[in-house]
Amino acid sequence: MNADTAAARVENATKVYGSGDTTVTALDDVTISFERGKFTAIMGPSGSGKSTLLHCVAGLDDLTGGSVFIGSVRLGDLKDKELTLLRREKVGFIFQAFNLIPTLDAAENITLPVNIAGRDADPAWFDTVVDTVGLRDRLTHRPSELSGGQQQRVAAARALVSRPEIVFADEPSGNLDSKSSAELLGFMRRAVDEFGQTIVMVTHDAHAAAFADRVVFLADGRQSGELADPTADQILEYLKSLGG
């Protein structure tokens, strides 16, 4: 894969926690590229390093060794301030939980990243995003007045409203029932197909991963394989083969 077409990539990424006897190697020399305009899922059992990988690519955590690039920018060279600005301009996030500021209503939460940057949201784009996630009639509600699925769709809308180069999602459907989960993932899929958005998602749910263009598997901090355009069954099959 050509490095120029990658929205983000890691090269020889290593991450070690702790010191002495208690060291844990979460990432062990991982090299992966995430293609522009594609929906990539990262899967793996607990402790495989999938969340750590996401945190490091997103610039939330530092690597012990190796490098991370968003576009052509090497994150290791950036100061905290520059990193913050990079996240603000080029990255969107959807977390598993605690995505929203409880004191702001849905609309304010969606425009938060743009407002933090001191700008106003592009009204046309805001409308497009809001209609896509189907939150038009919920904009003035506080998070506590929204269902879990609605809250996550607000989070997704927020991640998209600043037109980031790449969106990172950490188990976005982890707390949702299957219907809400499908709605959210369907929306993420459309964001990739219709707006050409790049999305990287960590999940342990094969049904969620099946929405992706490509699934990367991690085990013990290393890439253990990948599937292109898989179905949920193919993914489950693959996971079984790993287990066996």
Next chain:
Amino acid sequence: MLKLALKGVLAHKVRLAMTAVAIVLGVAFVSGTYVFTDSITRSFEQLFRDANAGVDLVVQGVSDFGTTVPRIDEGILANVKAVPGVEVAAPSVSGSAQIVAPAPCEKGPGADPAKPCPIGGNGPPTLGFSYVPEGVGLTTFNLTEGDWPAAADDVLVNAHTAEAGHLAVGDVVDVITPAGVEPFHISGIASFGEDDSLMGATLAVFGFDTAQRIFDSEGQISSISVVLDPLLDPTVVQAQISSFLPDGVEVITGADQTENNLDEFASGIGFINTILLVIAGVAVFVGAFLIQNTFRIIVAQRTRELAMLRAIGATARQTTTMVILEALFVGVVASAIGIGVGVLIAFGLKSAFGAFGFGLPATALVIAPRTIIVGFVVGIVVTLGSTLVPARKAAQVPPIAALRDVDTPPRSLGRRIAVGVGVTGLGLLMLLVGLFVTFDNALSVVGLGALVTFVGVSLVAPLIARGFARWVGGPMARTGVAGRLAQENAMRRPRRTASTASALMIGVALVSVIAVFSASAKAGVADVFREQFSTDFQVRLTGFSDPTAAGLPPALGAALRTLPEVSVVVTDRFGDFRFAGDTEAGFLLAVDGPYDQVVHIDMVAGSPADLGPGDALVGRADSERLGIRVGDTVTIQFASLVTADLRVVGIYEDTAIGLPLVIDYTTYEQHIAFRLDRFVYVKTAAGVDLEQARVAITAVTDAYPSAAVTDTEELIGDLESQIDGLLNLLVVLLAFAIIIALLGIVNTLALSISERKREIGLLRAVGMQRRQVRRMVRWEAVLIALFGGVLGLAVGLALGIALVVAVGEGLRLTIPGGQLFTYLIAAGLGGVLAAAIPARRGAKLDILDAIAYE
């Protein structure tokens, strides 16, 4: 960010309200003090202007320091009248005159109901004036009933006095004056100024000749008010009059007189202002701890929210700004409320002063722009200052915290030890320097040192908090799981426990200092009196009074001298003076009679028995400083700036008398106009039973309702209760700071309960009863409060001991163990009280809600 900050404030209404209360109380105290003192000053300004209105010139004795204005020779009056252009020259003579209301009358508890009661005194002055017809209109007296005093036994009283004693025109009342107690006939009632409130002073006006007699001023007057032909230049006449005035007499304009009065008043009120502001400062300082703690907890609780903001692109500066904006908002709103409450406090102070007998003019409260500005500056600066650390914490929240459910591990306490110990050391050093080295503003250095010490101790406190909770919480933990968990909770966040306790520490430390100081003062007084007094009885004014402004008529001492039951009667008096060449004035003691027979005096040289007119005894310290020996001449200066050369006949150890100079009454009365005695010392004649002597003495003093007869032990008891009363007043004022600190405990508990919602839900789910939850919260509060109490006692003891050692003279270091222990218990109970609401809230938590995920 502004929007987010505002929403944050609205979302945390309750906890920010608690913070706001701390600021409101502090600001209210500050602005209340200003409103109060400004209002008094304004109304007295008016009074003084009215009093001197219409008076062009005033001729009076020079009074450079002290409170007693010297008399001038009456002969000057004729000379002044003879000056061309002088239209009116009204003489006035003033002194002390206390009206006695006939029994039955209202009086304090425990007083003999059959006895008449003196009106006023015990703080506010009892003033007497003379009346001359040409002076009407030149004073602030407005006749409201009856007539001016015409006959020799007439007296006019002010409305306040008439009201207090239920007196009417035509009544006959006894009046205590330097000449003794005499009956007078009330000829009229007048108001003084607009509404007749002069800080509770009682005023009596007598005919001119009577006034001269009863104030022991034959041939003398206090001042002359001069009205000039309006066409003349007052400065020319002033110069003319000035040219023939003897030394010690001056002529000034009415306007200058007003300014002098105002200056004198301002320095008096400035003292009250300073005390109130210091206490307000303590309240604000304690409030700062509370604010800091609240914001710290709010930031900790919002770690994930802040981290999320950081993750989606908020810079560190933006999160800091958000917290600061929240603080700013709270500070502004709370300061505004505080200023409003301050006006109410000023009302309260005014009525409190009224209740204590210091009636104040009923003028409108003055809210100066300065009051509002200072209120806002104090409120906002304190809030922002206390938020700096939490705001920096907000900036340090890493974005990754949004994704991980972990506490950021607390930074090591190592650096804190160094800083805390350093700061504490600096504070103690400042304290010691301020206490033991003499220089200007030493007192402010002491205050600042105490402040720095408090901050230092609060920095070190988290280190001790864990150990304290382990040891003191040990017995608690044995009472059951609730106690055990409470102990763990207090240990889990030593910083929070410590900083909550620190607020309480300050209040407890200050009341402990007061306790140590007052116990030492009482012990010192008792020591001195037991050692020095070799009399059987003393007679003195009841209550608390200024010995240069109030006292017993000399007639009382004279009457006692005639009793066959007594052998020795000695009286003494205070006066203002300074050694020639000094700038600081002090008090001298004048004695009449064989002083060495009633008081033990440790003499270094010479003999007190030799003291006669023109002689002086000098304290050792000043004799060494001035290089004076027995037989030398010492030159002293009186308030009139007149000097006198006195022959030194003895030098004594200072502790024996406590004042630097002793003279006799003849010398005193030559130079000082004050005519009232402080003490009458009485020694029973040989062979007379003490009880019998007391009956005889009391028979004489019964005519003087303001006099009290005591033996030495009773006198010590009286003085001890006076010291207690004074210091209890301070403790009551400091209660403000302690209330704020308790609010801090309420706040911390409430916050940590909402933080531990899940945990409490889990405990309830596995079977903990509501009662046990309540108990757990209560124990934690008690632990925090006791920790604050113990820290406070430790710091307070250290400060108190240092203070007592530094003051030294007249004090004997005494640690009031029982009282301090009571404070500690009170602190613990305060904790229980503070826990009431949070405990109920904790117990009421709905289990399902508490353990529900998100």
